[in-house]
Amino acid sequence: MNKFHIENLSLQYSDGAESLRNISLEIPRNSITVFFGPAGGGKSSLLRTLNRLNDLSDMTNISGTVLIYDDTGNSLNILDPKIDVIALRRRVAMVFAKPIVLPLTIRQNLTYSLELAGERDKSKLQQAVEQSLNQAALWDEVKDRLDDPAVALSGGQQQRLCLARSLAVKPEVILLDEPTSGLDPISTSKVETTLNNLKEEYTIILVPHSIQQAARIADQAAFFLQGELIEFSPGRSIFTHPHDKRTEDYIEGRFG
Amino acid sequence: MDLTIKSSSTRRNFIQKAGFGLLSIITFMAVLPILFIVLHIFIKGLPAISWEFITGFPTNGMRSGGIYPAILGTIYLTFLATLVAVPLGIAAAIYLAEYAEDNHWTRIIRLAIINLAGIPSIVYGLFGLGIFVLTFKLGTSILAASLTLGIMTLPVIISTAEEALRAVPNSFRVVSISLGATRWQTIRRIVLPQSIPGILTGVILGLERAAGETAPILFTGAAFYLPQLPKSPFDATMALPYHLYVISTQVPGMPSAIQYGTALVLMVLVLSLNLLATIIRSRARARRQW
Numbered sequence: 001m002n003k004f005h006i007e008n009l010s011l012q013y014s015d016g017a018e019s020l021r022n023i024s025l026e027i028p029r030n031s032i033t034v035f036f037g038p039a040g041g042g043k044s045s046l047l048r049t050l051n052r053l054n055d056l057s058d059m060t061n062i063s064g065t066v067l068i069y070d071d072t073g074n075s076l077n078i079l080d081p082k083i084d085v086i087a088l089r090r091r092v093a094m095v096f097a098k099p100i101v102l103p104l105t106i107r108q109n110l111t112y113s114l115e116l117a118g119e120r121d122k123s124k125l126q127q128a129v130e131q132s133l134n135q136a137a138l139w140d141e142v143k144d145r146l147d148d149p150a151v152a153l154s155g156g157q158q159q160r161l162c163l164a165r166s167l168a169v170k171p172e173v174i175l176l177d178e179p180t181s182g183l184d185p186i187s188t189s190k191v192e193t194t195l196n197n198l199k200e201e202y203t204i205i206l207v208p209h210s211i212q213q214a215a216r217i218a219d220q221a222a223f224f225l226q227g228e229l230i231e232f233s234p235g236r237s238i239f240t241h242p243h244d245k246r247t248e249d250y251i252e253g254r255f256g
Numbered sequence: 257m258d259l260t261i262k263s264s265s266t267r268r269n270f271i272q273k274a275g276f277g278l279l280s281i282i283t284f285m286a287v288l289p290i291l292f293i294v295l296h297i298f299i300k301g302l303p304a305i306s307w308e309f310i311t312g313f314p315t316n317g318m319r320s321g322g323i324y325p326a327i328l329g330t331i332y333l334t335f336l337a338t339l340v341a342v343p344l345g346i347a348a349a350i351y352l353a354e355y356a357e358d359n360h361w362t363r364i365i366r367l368a369i370i371n372l373a374g375i376p377s378i379v380y381g382l383f384g385l386g387i388f389v390l391t392f393k394l395g396t397s398i399l400a401a402s403l404t405l406g407i408m409t410l411p412v413i414i415s416t417a418e419e420a421l422r423a424v425p426n427s428f429r430v431v432s433i434s435l436g437a438t439r440w441q442t443i444r445r446i447v448l449p450q451s452i453p454g455i456l457t458g459v460i461l462g463l464e465r466a467a468g469e470t471a472p473i474l475f476t477g478a479a480f481y482l483p484q485l486p487k488s489p490f491d492a493t494m495a496l497p498y499h500l501y502v503i504s505t506q507v508p509g510m511p512s513a514i515q516y517g518t519a520l521v522l523m524v525l526v527l528s529l530n531l532l533a534t535i536i537r538s539r540a541r542a543r544r545q546w
Binding site: 051053089094096100102103113116117151166169 | 427428430431432433434435436437438441445446449450546
């Protein structure tokens with residue numbers, strides 16, 4: 001069953017930087033989908049379209065259809081300007097390249113979005129803190145210092161805290177934009193293991209920071225080049241037997 | 257060969273040392289006038305300071321007694337000016353830093369704020385006289401003087417507060433919004449708490465200016481001499497800077513100890529506000545998490 005249905009999506013920024021041209025794509029649920037390709041290819045733009053974070057950028061033109069399905073099969077048109085964007089962002093959470101913890105305590109970082117949504121029940125908040133930290137494999141490391149400033153954590157811990165923070169609102173989808181680009185190999189492998197466990201419950205879409213990571217983690221992968229979707233293949237075959245010459249060239253390191 | 261290199265390097269060392277020496281002497285000379293003024297006022301004014309001087313009324317045509325009404329008046333004026341300027345200033349800064357787009361309109365606003373900061377204080381005084389005292393019929397009163405002082409401090413508060421808000425990394429805003437916050441929730445929960453020390457510094461610096469100014473209150477609320485304390489914001493009041501001007505130039509046979517004592521009290525008041533701002537700023541910097 002699909003989570004997102006993307007049809008003829010085109011997008012342009014006013015400064016003419018990155019853009020998307022006629023993207024059509026079905027993203028299945030409960031799996032890891034990887035968007036990869038050289039910089040400026042449109043991966044991040046597509047990612048940011050899925051929770052309308054693009055609203056913060058200066059777009060001149062966006063057209064096409066992007067639908068998100070819930071468990072009962074109902075769909076919502078993400079590009080519809082009239083939808084409740086805040087509700088959408090609770091369903092589609094985002095983790096950024098740099099671990100950006102809010103200047104609050106570890107606990108407050110995790111309860112931030114729940115409190116914004118109006119949750120006041122202390123025991124529910126505590127439960128969400130514990131559960132999300134466990135899911136992000138961080139609980140054991142921070143359980144004794146939940147009320148310390150989050151910035152005191154190491155880079156790898158901060159990124160797992162950001163992941164936990166996204167999970168705390170119980171979203172349906174987690175978008176990750178090069179989440180391990182600033183991390184050491186051990187922290188990276190912790191995050192990847194965590195993501196592999198999380199896909200049982202969540203739809204995960206990831207822009208990897210290397211082709212190796214893409215190959216390690218992808219259930220299906222999409223190759224983007226200069227705003228176009230070149231190839232989209234289920235499974236990992238795209239990394240061993242790409243159909244398109246351009247994909248092959250990129251994977252073999254001839255450019256990018 | 258070896259020797260020439262060595263001698264030229266000692267020569268360069270000497271030039272470097274002499275250069276640094278010269279620069280530090282010039283720097284010291286810049287500090288010298290301030291040191292001189294502060295010390296001079298302290299030495300000459302300290303003998304006049306006593307409990308009676310701080311808490312008593314002027315007597316004998318202000319030639320003896322205390323300056324309590326002037327101290328209290330300055331505190332009233334500064335406090336009321338804060339009430340006027342701080343909410344307005346912070347609201348304007350939030351609008352400019354967080355909501356306003358960069359267009360003609362906001363550029364005009366910014367230009368106006370910069371120009372407002374450069375207007376001579378006597379012009380503010382006359383403006384206050386025309387608008388608050390005469391047009392709004394507030395009379396020469398604490399209220400009219402505070403409004404004038406408040407407007408005069410607005411540009412300082414707006415520009416420091418805007419700067420403090422802009423110093424908060426934009427990534428915090430993006431993350432907060434991606435977590436389902438509205439723009440206003442982001443400002444209230446993340447941006448404002450992070451910029452409060454910076455805003456406070458600006459507020460205090462603005463007040464310090466308000467507390468020490470004579471010209472804006474000259475026509476709007478300051479009294480030459482009052483035998484009793486003001487009873488409401490609609491009364492005129494004595495104030496330290498104006499009182500100092502009066503006893504320095506308008507009263508014949510004035511003992512200089514009282515003049516220096518008054519100057520000392522005003523200076524300590526203003527400098528302690530300045531010190532407070534410095535302490536807040538350095539403590540906030542030490543605790544900042546970004």
